[in-house]
Amino acid sequence: MSVQVRRFGVAVVSSLMVAAIGLAVAADAGLSPADRAFVAKAAHGGLMEVAAGNLAAKRALDPAVKAFGQKMVTDHTAANEKLKSLADSRQMPLPDAVSPEENAALAKLEALVGTDFDQTYSQMMVKDHVEDISEFEKEVKQGQDADVKSFAENTLPTLRHHLMLARRLSSQEKKSH
Numbered sequence: 001m002s003v004q005v006r007r008f009g010v011a012v013v014s015s016l017m018v019a020a021i022g023l024a025v026a027a028d029a030g031l032s033p034a035d036r037a038f039v040a041k042a043a044h045g046g047l048m049e050v051a052a053g054n055l056a057a058k059r060a061l062d063p064a065v066k067a068f069g070q071k072m073v074t075d076h077t078a079a080n081e082k083l084k085s086l087a088d089s090r091q092m093p094l095p096d097a098v099s100p101e102e103n104a105a106l107a108k109l110e111a112l113v114g115t116d117f118d119q120t121y122s123q124m125m126v127k128d129h130v131e132d133i134s135e136f137e138k139e140v141k142q143g144q145d146a147d148v149k150s151f152a153e154n155t156l157p158t159l160r161h162h163l164m165l166a167r168r169l170s171s172q173e174k175k176s177h
Helices: 003-028 033-059 063-089 100-110 114-142 146-176
Strands: none
Touching (some): 033 114
């Protein structure tokens, strides 16, 4: 093989490597590590709310808990779709299943029946929404990507409403025990 052919081959390989690196950077679409972590955590949390809400809609004893569970499914499915659209625009893959910790929490919830289920689910929703609101407020204040911040800001009123409803449910469940 001639020196020219080898040099051409090296130049082609080098160009391909530079192009691949460029694509990898473009795929990241400039999201900061903190914004990426927020998006991933929000995706996991949204999946968890839908899964737990489905359980509550099917298994809750109290009709108010059933209705709240269905509301979680509806509202968080809508938020998950918006988040997926945002992530897709940044070529950021999202998790398609709950985290191992969330899976363990769902398994514990699934093992409960009757008022134990209702009370545990209601308390879980209070705790989850307090944490979610804190994370979303932090993103609004400290996030770097305008679209991610906008998603967080636009989702906060719904999360706050969910927390109010969950607190009301939780206090009702405590009274019924």
